[in-house]
Amino acid sequence: MQLRRSDVVTGALTLLDTEGLDGLTMRKLGAHLGVQAGGIYWHFANKQALLAAMADRIIAPVATEPLPDAPWDAQLTELGQRLRHALLKHRDGARVVAGTYVIEPNTIRAGEQALRILITAGFPADRAAWVMAPVFYYVLGHTIEEQAQHAEGDWTERNSDEADPALQTAMTSMLSAAPSDRFTFGLNLFLDGLRHRLPHSPA
Amino acid sequence: MQLRRSDVVTGALTLLDTEGLDGLTMRKLGAHLGVQAGGIYWHFANKQALLAAMADRIIAPVATEPLPDAPWDAQLTELGQRLRHALLKHRDGARVVAGTYVIEPNTIRAGEQALRILITAGFPADRAAWVMAPVFYYVLGHTIEEQAQHAEGDWTERNSDEADPALQTAMTSMLSAAPSDRFTFGLNLFLDGLRHRLPHSPA
Numbered sequence: 001m002q003l004r005r006s007d008v009v010t011g012a013l014t015l016l017d018t019e020g021l022d023g024l025t026m027r028k029l030g031a032h033l034g035v036q037a038g039g040i041y042w043h044f045a046n047k048q049a050l051l052a053a054m055a056d057r058i059i060a061p062v063a064t065e066p067l068p069d070a071p072w073d074a075q076l077t078e079l080g081q082r083l084r085h086a087l088l089k090h091r092d093g094a095r096v097v098a099g100t101y102v103i104e105p106n107t108i109r110a111g112e113q114a115l116r117i118l119i120t121a122g123f124p125a126d127r128a129a130w131v132m133a134p135v136f137y138y139v140l141g142h143t144i145e146e147q148a149q150h151a152e153g154d155w156t157e158r159n160s161d162e163a164d165p166a167l168q169t170a171m172t173s174m175l176s177a178a179p180s181d182r183f184t185f186g187l188n189l190f191l192d193g194l195r196h197r198l199p200h201s202p203a
Numbered sequence: 204m205q206l207r208r209s210d211v212v213t214g215a216l217t218l219l220d221t222e223g224l225d226g227l228t229m230r231k232l233g234a235h236l237g238v239q240a241g242g243i244y245w246h247f248a249n250k251q252a253l254l255a256a257m258a259d260r261i262i263a264p265v266a267t268e269p270l271p272d273a274p275w276d277a278q279l280t281e282l283g284q285r286l287r288h289a290l291l292k293h294r295d296g297a298r299v300v301a302g303t304y305v306i307e308p309n310t311i312r313a314g315e316q317a318l319r320i321l322i323t324a325g326f327p328a329d330r331a332a333w334v335m336a337p338v339f340y341y342v343l344g345h346t347i348e349e350q351a352q353h354a355e356g357d358w359t360e361r362n363s364d365e366a367d368p369a370l371q372t373a374m375t376s377m378l379s380a381a382p383s384d385r386f387t388f389g390l391n392l393f394l395d396g397l398r399h400r401l402p403h404s405p406a
Contacts, residue, residue, distance in 0.1 A: 047225075095302060098347045115373045125369045129377035134389030137344030138337055144301045144347075145340060166328045170318045174332035186337030192396035 003035055005043040009053050013090055016054065021092035026050075048100070055097040056104030061086050063109035072121035073191050079114055080139050080187045087143040094143035111136075122198055131197070135190055142186060146179045206238055208246040212256050216293055219257065224295035224302075229253075251303070258300040259307030264289045266312035275324035276394050282317055283342050283390045287383075290346040297346035314339075325401055334400070338393055345389060349382045 011033045016024055026047055030037045044050040062082045067075050087093040111132065118128040174182060214236045219227055229250055233240045247253040265285045270278050290296040314335065321331040377385060 095298075098301070098344065099298060099351060111374075112367075112370050115370050119369055119373070125372040126376035129373040130380075130385060130388050131392065132373075133348075133377060133385065134341055134345070134392055137348060137389065138341045138393075139344070140347065141301065141340030141342070141344030142337065144343065145336075148302060164315075166322055167315050167318050169328040170322070170330075170332040170335075171314075173329035174336060177333075182333060182336065185333050186340065189334065189337055189396035189400065190341075190393060192399050193392035193394070196395050196399065197392065 003033065003039045003043070005053070008033065008040055008043050008050065009057050012050055012054050013057065016093075016096065017091045021095050051096055052100045052104055055100045056106045058086055058090055058093050058097055059083070059110055060106045063106040063113065067113065067117075072117050073195060075117045076114065076135065076194075077184075077187060077191065079110070079117070080135060081184075083110070083136070083139045084143050084183055087139075088147070092147060094140055094147055098140045098144055131194060135187070138186060138190055139183075142183050146183070149179075206236065206242045206246070208256070211236065211243055211246050211253070212260050215253055215257050216260065219296075219299065220294045224298050254299055255303045255307055258303045259309045261289055261293055261296050261300055262286070262313055263309045266309040266316065270316065270320075275320050276398060278320045279317065279338065279397075280387075280390060280394065282313070282320070283338060284387075286313070286339070286342045287346050287386055290342075291350070295350060297343055297350055301343045301347055334397060338390070341389060341393055342386075345386050349386070352382075 008029070012024065012029055015029055015032050019028065026037055026040055029050075030040055033039070040050070044053065062079065065082070067078060070078070087097060090096070114132045114135070115128045118131055119125055123131055211232070215227065215232055218232055218235050222231065229240055229243055232253075233243055236242070243253070247256065265282065268285070270281060273281070290300060293299070317335045317338070318331045321334055322328055326334055
């Protein structure tokens with residue numbers, strides 16, 4: 001029975017969930033799949049190539065489900081929410097995607113969806129990617145920290161006696177909130193900026 | 204001659220620059236410092252603790268230089284720019300900081316600076332951190348991708364025949380620009396969102 005490329009990716013994602021990104025090695029993956037390392041390298045020249053394929057599989061749900069018929073900002077919000085959910089589905093999912101600068105089919109498709117939304121909304125083609133990229137970076141940055149925070153405990157436990165009261169209020173108010181609420185708040189901040197950049201926007 | 208905690212961090216950052224985050228091991232660090240692994244573990248219980256100390260050292264310049272006397276949005280922009288520069292100073296600097304969810308002195312000090320700027324500008328204390336966090340996440344996400352892109356080559360080389368013309372224009376326009384320009388553009392998008400959230404803003 002031949003080892004298929006997609007089986008390697010599936011196995012690597014299973015191993016990612018149990019071992020985390022730092023524990024994922026080609027050796028352990030071989031053992032998990034019951035093959036020699038050579039069987040993996042036949043499909044992926046190195047770990048970086050495997051990580052790119054894993055990242056692209058993680059992003060697949062963002063790229064393939066059709067978007068609701070809605071205004072451009074609602075569609076972009078939906079894409080951002082889907083991306084966060086997709087990253088959260090796997091342990092260290094955001095770190096896998098962020099570290100690989102992925103140029104794979106689903107990643108390109110997801111990016112194209114976002115660009116089409118922005119161009120249709122009225123952003124000039126030569127500005128659309130400038131506007132899309134920061135949203136993508138925000139989602140990555142938020143989700144990396146969300147997954148790291150989960151692993152490492154939280155700020156309030158570790159610093160309750162250090163900060164001054166106003167700063168304490170500020171941090172506690174944020175860190176006691178659901179990550180999904182904080183995520184949506186930040187995404188919306190960005191979209192506020194976009195709405196005001198849109199030419200002929202009804203402001 | 205006793206190995207000091209700060210020497211371990213300095214050595215780890217030197218090694219980071221030559222080996223990258225994936226190549227940084229406690230074993231290599233011991234060899235680099237000319238000590239047994241035990242000498243390192245005396246200061247850091249595990250690699251995660253070492254990475255947190257490295258992240259905090261990377262962020263130090265953001266926390267320690269005083270800010271210019273300027274409007275709140277210019278000060279926040281300055282903090283964001285400083286953070287990007289600090290992350291870029293070391294190979295994989297952004298990944299080190301993003302992966303560790305750092306709760307160390309310089310990181311806290313830098314966060315407190317940002318919170319004070321926002322609170323002084325008029326954001327309520329219980330919203331200031333909600334507003335600060337997305338800016339931080341954007342800087343992290345941008346800089347991780349900026350450092351990964353540098354390592355992996357660029358999109359235009361690899362996809363010139365795949366995308367449709369408008370999307371091609373969009374991507375080329377962004378990717379041919381200087382990362383610092385794209386960074387500033389995205390930071391400003393965020394600040395536009397913030398300016399419109401500020402109570403009693405003269406908008």
